[in-house]
Amino acid sequence: MSASIKKVILLFVVLVQLCLLSACNLTPFQQLSPAQLVQQGNFVKAKQTITNNYSKSGNERLLYHLELASLFHLEKNFAQSNQHLSDALTLIDSFYTQSISQLVMTQFSGPTYATFKGEAYYVPQIHIMKALNFSALAKSQPTKADSYFDAALIEMRQLDVFLAQLKDETGGYNSVQTDDSLTAKINRVLTPVFTPTDLLNNIDYKDDAFAHFLSGVLFEQSAEFDSARLQYQRAMQIYENGFEQQYKLPAEISNKALAGLLRVMQHAGGYETELLALRKKHQDIVQNSNNLANVTVIQNIGIAPQRKQLNLLLKADTQAKALVMTPIVFGNTKERRAQMRWFSMLHADTSLFDMIQNYMLGDIGDVAMGVVTKRIPLGPLWDDAVKLGIIDALEFGSRISVTYLEPIDTPITKSEIWVAGKRHTQLLPYHSISLLTLQDALKKSHNEIQMALVRELSKALSAKKLLKEAGVKQDNLLGRLAKLSTSVVNAVTASADTRQWQTLPSEIRLAQFSLPIGEQQITIKTYLSSGRIIEHSEKLMVNKNMSLWHTHTFVTKNSEQATLTKSTLNME
Structure with a gap:
C-alpha cells in the first residue's frame, strides 16, 4: 500500500x-431552557421557547402542555394552567400502545424519535398542581368557592386511585418485599452486567407520602375530616415505613402527619378511645389551642436536576x-x-x-x-x-x-416562617423531587x-x-x-433522550402551624449558604378550618433577580 x-x-x-x-449533544434547546428562563423571571421568553421547540401535536406534545401548565400556574392564570394539565392527563391515558413504525424508527434513529410519554411520578404532580389551582380559584372567586373546592377534592380522589394502583404494582411501603418472589428471581436472572445490582435496590417510586399529606390538608380545608383522617394516616405510615429514608427527609415529618391526624380525629368526633391511645403513645405531639386556627404553607424550591x-x-x-x-x-x-x-x-x-x-x-x-x-x-x-x-x-x-x-445543587440551608416580625416556625422538606428524579x-x-x-x-x-x-x-x-x-x-x-418536565421543583417544603383567625401577615425567609436571605410576604386570611398558602422560590445567581422572581410568584 x-x-x-x-x-x-x-x-x-x-x-x-x-x-x-x-459528536454534538443534541438537546431541544440550544440556548436557555424554559426552566432557566423561569428562574430569571422571563416568563414571556419561556413561553416562546416552549411553543417554538415543542409541538402540541408532535412527539413532545405532553411536554408542551406540562411546561405551559407550570408557567400559567406561576403567573396565577390558574384556569389556563388546569386546561393544559387536563390535556396532559388525557395524553398520558392514551399512551398505552406504540406503533411498529415508531419502534423501528426509534431502534435505528434514537429514542428522541419516539413519543415522550412522561414518568409515573408526573401524574401525582399533575393532580397536585390542579388541586392547588382550584384552591386558588376558590379564594379569588368566592361566589364559586364551593364548586372549586369540590373540584380540588375530585383531583385528590383521582390521585388516590392512581396511588392505589401504583401501590398494587410495587408493593408500596406496607411490607418488606421478599427476595424469593417469582418477580425477584426473574429480575436477578435478567439484570444486566452493565449495572451493579446494589444500585437498583429500594429506589422504586412506589407511593407518595407528600401527596397523601396534601390530600389531608385539602380535605381538612373543606371540613371533610374523615377523609382527611384517612389521608393523614396514610401519609404518616408511608413516611415512617421508608419514604423519609428513601428521599432523605427529616425524621420528624411522620410526627407532623400524626399531629394532623390527631387534629382531624378530634374535629370529626367519635374517636375518643383512639385519640387517648395515640396521645399516650406520642406525648410529645403538641395540640393547638382551641382559639387558634390552622395554616399550611407550602414552598416549592428551585427546579429538579x-x-x-x-x-x-x-x-x-x-x-x-x-x-x-x-x-x-x-x-x-x-x-x-x-x-x-x-x-x-x-x-x-x-x-x-x-x-x-x-x-x-x-x-x-x-x-x-x-x-x-x-x-x-x-x-x-x-x-x-x-x-x-x-x-x-x-x-x-x-x-x-x-x-x-x-x-443536585442545594444552596438553601433553611426556610422559616415569620409572623409579626418574629420567627414562628420552620419549613421542613416534605418531598425531594430531585432525589426522586435521580x-x-x-x-x-x-x-x-x-x-x-x-x-x-x-x-x-x-x-x-x-x-x-x-x-x-x-x-x-x-x-x-x-x-x-x-x-x-x-x-x-447517536443521541440520548434528555426530554423531561423541566419546571418541576427540586424540593417541596411545608410548615403547618396555628394562628388567630383573621388577616395575618406571613413572611417566608429563605436562607442561602452564601449568607443571602430571600424574603417573601403574603397577607393571608386565616379561617376556622385550614388556610393554605402555596408559593415557589427560585434561587438565581443575582440577588436582585431572585427577589424579583420571587415577588412574581405570589400564588395564593
Missing part, C-alpha cells in the same frame, strides 16, 4: 475518532475478548466531573454507597479526569459476537449516548445503556449488510473507507 493511501486512511481514522468523541447527555466510546478488545466502554466527557469542569462520577457510579465494581450519597448531595468532589474504562468480558459469547459481525463492526469504535443527571434515572440506566448499545450495533451491522449487497468488498481501501464513513454517520446521529 502506497504512503499516500496510508495517509488517506490515517486521516479518515482521525476524522472518525473525532466524530466519535465530539436536568437530564443531560453522556457519550461513551465502545470498542472491542480482541486480545481480552471483551467490549470496552470509555466515557467521553465534555463541558466545563463541573460537568466533566459529573459525567465521570455518573459513569463510575453506574459501572464501578466496588461499593457505591458513599458515591451515591455524595452525588445525591451534590458533592461531586475531585474526580480523576484521566481515562476510565469499563470492560465487559464476553467469554464464550465472543465467538457468537464474531459470527454476528459485531466485532468487525466495532473496528473503528461506536459512540453510545445515554443520559446523566446533573448533581433514583428514577438510576433505575432505568441499565436498560438505557443496553438499548443504546443494541441500537448502535444494529445500525453498524445494517450498514455493513448494505455495503455487502452493493458489492463493496470489506478488505480493500474502498471497503474500509465506506465502513469508516458509516461509522461517522452513526456517531453523528
Whole structure:
C-alpha cells in the first residue's frame, strides 16, 4: 500500500475518532431552557421557547402542555394552567400502545424519535398542581368557592386511585418485599452486567407520602375530616415505613402527619378511645389551642436536576475478548466531573454507597479526569459476537449516548416562617423531587445503556449488510473507507433522550402551624449558604378550618433577580 493511501486512511481514522468523541449533544434547546428562563423571571421568553421547540401535536406534545401548565400556574392564570394539565392527563391515558413504525424508527434513529410519554411520578404532580389551582380559584372567586373546592377534592380522589394502583404494582411501603418472589428471581436472572445490582435496590417510586399529606390538608380545608383522617394516616405510615429514608427527609415529618391526624380525629368526633391511645403513645405531639386556627404553607424550591447527555466510546478488545466502554466527557469542569462520577457510579465494581450519597448531595468532589474504562468480558459469547459481525463492526469504535443527571445543587440551608416580625416556625422538606428524579434515572440506566448499545450495533451491522449487497468488498481501501464513513454517520446521529418536565421543583417544603383567625401577615425567609436571605410576604386570611398558602422560590445567581422572581410568584 502506497504512503499516500496510508495517509488517506490515517486521516479518515482521525476524522472518525473525532466524530466519535465530539459528536454534538443534541438537546431541544440550544440556548436557555424554559426552566432557566423561569428562574430569571422571563416568563414571556419561556413561553416562546416552549411553543417554538415543542409541538402540541408532535412527539413532545405532553411536554408542551406540562411546561405551559407550570408557567400559567406561576403567573396565577390558574384556569389556563388546569386546561393544559387536563390535556396532559388525557395524553398520558392514551399512551398505552406504540406503533411498529415508531419502534423501528426509534431502534435505528434514537429514542428522541419516539413519543415522550412522561414518568409515573408526573401524574401525582399533575393532580397536585390542579388541586392547588382550584384552591386558588376558590379564594379569588368566592361566589364559586364551593364548586372549586369540590373540584380540588375530585383531583385528590383521582390521585388516590392512581396511588392505589401504583401501590398494587410495587408493593408500596406496607411490607418488606421478599427476595424469593417469582418477580425477584426473574429480575436477578435478567439484570444486566452493565449495572451493579446494589444500585437498583429500594429506589422504586412506589407511593407518595407528600401527596397523601396534601390530600389531608385539602380535605381538612373543606371540613371533610374523615377523609382527611384517612389521608393523614396514610401519609404518616408511608413516611415512617421508608419514604423519609428513601428521599432523605427529616425524621420528624411522620410526627407532623400524626399531629394532623390527631387534629382531624378530634374535629370529626367519635374517636375518643383512639385519640387517648395515640396521645399516650406520642406525648410529645403538641395540640393547638382551641382559639387558634390552622395554616399550611407550602414552598416549592428551585427546579429538579436536568437530564443531560453522556457519550461513551465502545470498542472491542480482541486480545481480552471483551467490549470496552470509555466515557467521553465534555463541558466545563463541573460537568466533566459529573459525567465521570455518573459513569463510575453506574459501572464501578466496588461499593457505591458513599458515591451515591455524595452525588445525591451534590458533592461531586475531585474526580480523576484521566481515562476510565469499563470492560465487559464476553467469554464464550465472543465467538457468537464474531459470527454476528459485531466485532468487525466495532473496528473503528461506536459512540453510545445515554443520559446523566446533573448533581443536585442545594444552596438553601433553611426556610422559616415569620409572623409579626418574629420567627414562628420552620419549613421542613416534605418531598425531594430531585432525589426522586435521580433514583428514577438510576433505575432505568441499565436498560438505557443496553438499548443504546443494541441500537448502535444494529445500525453498524445494517450498514455493513448494505455495503455487502452493493458489492463493496470489506478488505480493500474502498471497503474500509465506506465502513469508516458509516461509522461517522452513526456517531453523528447517536443521541440520548434528555426530554423531561423541566419546571418541576427540586424540593417541596411545608410548615403547618396555628394562628388567630383573621388577616395575618406571613413572611417566608429563605436562607442561602452564601449568607443571602430571600424574603417573601403574603397577607393571608386565616379561617376556622385550614388556610393554605402555596408559593415557589427560585434561587438565581443575582440577588436582585431572585427577589424579583420571587415577588412574581405570589400564588395564593
